[in-house]
Amino acid sequence: MIVAFVMGVFFALQYYIPHPFTDDLLTGISKWFIVISGIAMGLGIVSLFYLHYHKIKRRAPAWGFSFVMFIALFAMVGIGIYCANAEVITETGKQTIYGWLYQNFMVPLQSTMFSILAFYVASAAFRAFRAKTKEATLLLIAAIIVMFARVPMGEYVYAQIPTFQVGGVTIPPSIGDITSWIMKTINMAAQGGISLGICLGIIAMSLKIIFGIEKSYMGSTK
Amino acid sequence: MDSTVIGGWIAAGLTLFMFSSLYKDNPFYRFGEHLYLGLSVGYIIIKVIYANIIGGLYKPFFEDQQYLLIIPTILGLSLYTRFFPKIAWISRITFAFIVGYGSGLTIPRIIAGGIFQQIEKIITPLGKNSATWWDIFSGIIIIIGVVSVLIYFFFSVEHKGVVNKISRVGIYFVMIAFGASFGYTVMARMSLLIGRSYDLIEFATPKYYYATLILLVLMVLILVLYESTRKKEEGSKDNA
């Protein structure tokens, strides 16, 4: 409690103090966090091992896959230590086994998970964009316009619409202009409002923590 | 077969494994998932050992005599007191330390970077000498939007009458903005998939001995077999 208060007040004030002593302290303490999180990693590993060890022990459904996890983990750690954390040999630029593992296992797995987003975006759009209410209709129309404008085919189709001039202004304006106006004006307005609200929320939350009003993060409410 | 071809087979296989989750949960996905889990934890452990423990603690402590590092070491170790319920309260000091640091650090930076910068960004376009009537119109729209969104967030005022109407306008702004940014992101997400598809197409070439195609056919066959045996099992269970 007191620790949180002291830390909070000190680091809030640190911002206003130009003396180098406080800057040194700030960088020093951020280095401390590297150490703390390094040591805390052990807790994570214990938790993970416990979970999967029990799965294997209890012969829970699909416990075999926990073996896969352990094998992969130990292989990665073993090879990582063997290669001393080097993905390439610095002098020659040759890949080590560790680097090869990373390149051919981690990279495709990672980018595949990431690319599944493309499918999810499509199905989310299909399900959610129904003109059930006024709000939903606006959501849908804005999304369609922007999606349409972002690709050459959309530009091409839109360019077939006849245009005419009124007092030096082209009507309708190009679709690129419409999207950029939406993004720059409406989007900025909404984002601005939301993030101003968020800022206030964050400040209030921080103050609650510093003054000890909110302390349930410590588990005990006493 | 050299290492690139083997790598290609592995990459193609894992890609298909992960994509198979789109069909439904299946052994291939589970294999990929657990493999990825293990590898990633292993990778993080290596990074933690070399960067955090050796680079952040061991070297500065023993080689540069930065003895103050004993404090975070104790704080870190105190997290482990959780395994001994009697002294578990010690770990709370560490929580308070981290949380206090985070919240103290945040406040002034949020005031400067969040609130003031936002307000500046919103107001300045109106004051520019070069602003056309269209710019000013857009600027006013922005201000109307920000104000109405902020009013939507008022918690202690009942949303009735004028307040309700303004906050509705705020919600309209939010919805258009969300729709637009949704549409805007689609392109980036699609290029990820395009990248993956290019790789799969490449792995389907003779250079990689048609890795993608062979693996795909094998996977589909095994999945069909797996499904039918499972259905039979379920059927027999039902009968029994």
Next chain:
Amino acid sequence: MNALLKKMANLDRRIIYVLISLAIVIPLLYPLFIEVNVNPEAKAVYDTIDNLPSGSTVFLAMDFDPASKPELYPMAEAVLRHCFSRDLKVIGMTFWVTGVGLGEKAFTDIAKEYNKQYGTDYLYLGWKAGGYALVIQMGEEGISAAFPADHYGRETSTMPILQKVSHLKHLDYLVELAAGGSIGTWYYYGKMKYKFKMGGGCTGVMVAGWYNLMKIDWINGFMGGLRGAAEYEKLINKKAKATRGMDAQSVSHMLIIAMIIFGNITYFVNRAKGNK
């Protein structure tokens, strides 16, 4: 009929997934070649290369890794095609060790297309540790001093391509394809001192930043993202991967829009029936 409509409204996700993958894969295999509008930024790179006298040397820095391959690799291919078709010589290298294979592939593939000779018409230096120090060395002591051996381990100092262009200052153009901040290295340690012309290509997320780089004259033009690559392909009249990628983008966007409209139609029809 009613049941069918209801089914349509709650279309199985898997059908959507199949449609999306078809919308991506089919244009990649059987492209439509939809016209892309060329922006002046990409045109500037094209014009610079197009106006070089034949026999000039272009340096291609491919500083990206497989993660940015869909966007930057087509650019590398397009620039190489343009250079080789105009009988320009090309030297290539990369700062990103994970991308070293990509560069090699681009050079060998395109050189084969145009029947070019390794060592005389093109050279791939590969990767070496050193970062900006390499650039300084290539400028001060010469390219063959920084890279005594090329990607394949062959000796570089005797290669005909490096006889005329031994140092960075002899370059006629440098094209930097970047997925990160490597353009700073090339500018501060290279262009500022040896005064070669520089252009480039970047990933989609970096486009805004590169506009500014062009304004302050770091580069005279650039290709931005997949679209930039497609524009370049249009300019050299050889529509390849990037144009196909853009096709896939177009088709998938249109598919999503069509699905949304379809979903709404079924929704309204269902509702109208429900009201009765």
Next chain:
Amino acid sequence: MIWLFILLLFFIPVSLPAQEPAPPTPIAIAKTPSEFQAYDTPNNCLDDVSLIWKAVPSEVELINKSKELKELNKTIAELQAKIDNAEKNKRDDKYYSQWEKKSADLDENKWKEKLAESEKKKIKISNEVDALKNKIIITEYIVYIDKNADGKFEQEVDRFPSNANWKSDKEWPFWVSGTKEGYHYVEINILEQFPAGTLPELKKKKSELQKVRSEIEKSKLEHKDYSKANSRKLNLMKEVNILEDKVSAEKNEIKSKPYYFKVTAADKDNSVLFTFPVLSAQAKDNWFNWSLAVNFLVMIFFCATVIWFISHAKKNKDLFLRRINGLDAVEEAVGRATEMGRPVFYMTGITGMDDIACICATVILGKIAEKVAQYDSQIKVPHRDPIVMTVCQEIIKEAYIKAGRPDAYKSDSSFYVTGDQFAYTAAVNGMMMREKPAASFLMGSYAAEALLLAECGSTTGAIQIAGSDSTDQLPFFITTCDYTLIGEEFYAASAYLSREPVLVGTLKAQDFGKLFILAALVFGAAISLAHLPWIIDIIKDFS
């Protein structure tokens, strides 16, 4: 009423208290600048003193005109480039539609008109600039330093042309005057002028130490004995420590004295036109950054309102709170989990315990875990950060105790998965597909994995409630989740769920802050519409 007062505080320029200007005493010659001041320590700097003097009026005019000229040249170049480009496109027939061609023509004409206008203006201004140039006599300012007031002033500190070093080049808090009127401004680092005597030795030792270190690293790699080098290293480190102390003592000694400054103005032929009177100043360590004073005031103000509202709330227990739909649905979601006999999933985002969003997510977890305990359901919290995991274990345990069911608590309900973004997503998605949770809560900050988690949850048919401050990901939550807490609603959730008067009081304070921002926005917009540029400068100073 208080806020009106505070608002006024924002916009009334306050004079700067900390700095004591010396009395200006000009030396009379033709066109002499009128003011010369020496300051002890300006904002942010420790070893510096600063000198300020007013420039000759024509100098100021020249600088303004040249700036204008530069801008004009830039716009001309831009317009020219645009026109060239348009012409080229027309020649190359790059337009694929009639429509595009027409609008391009229109734009081109507009640009051409503007270009002609700008060219005219340019000629006028460049003439004016030339005239001004002839008028100015001072070409250079030279600054000298000495330890004594009556010294010889032989040590030259700085020498710069009379059109450089302006006060307006630096950033100042809004109440400092003279940033616009054309003051010359020089900052002088005392320690650079009179460096500590032992400094070179320290540098030498340090580089030696570096060498020994790399030697040790090398012999370690080659598995050679390095004990000798090690003992040398230790010796060197001791020496360095002693020297460091010495240097800092010397530095303090140097800084403890005032120094004297003389500024002269010279013409083209390097002959001295006039000399300012000698002034003294001393470098001091600052304990407050005055340019951030406004920020500080706002913080104090906000603290005060929070405290005030809390004490108010204690007295006045039923404060009104508007409904937040997503939070009313929590009960339904948890109840449904009990009915179906399936677990509830809760995710706390990607950030660590030092991020406020994550703290907020853990606080909300406490409230939800309590409901879960009451309804006798099961909660699962997968984590990416071991510290957050530990915190959440504590919180869940406490929630079960509060609900009176400590026996039902399972220690593995909050567990670590992995720190890798997509491995975490893959694993959690796998779990969701297999266990088919009845409800899933996504709280905190998220990145690209947001949609992956939310869409997978919706395929399994879970009721999903999201709350996030990541504005980039909110659109995806809106489309895939049943309820979404947008931005501030997420931060209000813990107060809303608990209904504790103290917490609700802070919500009131937040509303008050919003009112304040609203007023500032409308006020600022009105003023900037009225084209008062100084107000924009003030706002810029805030950030």
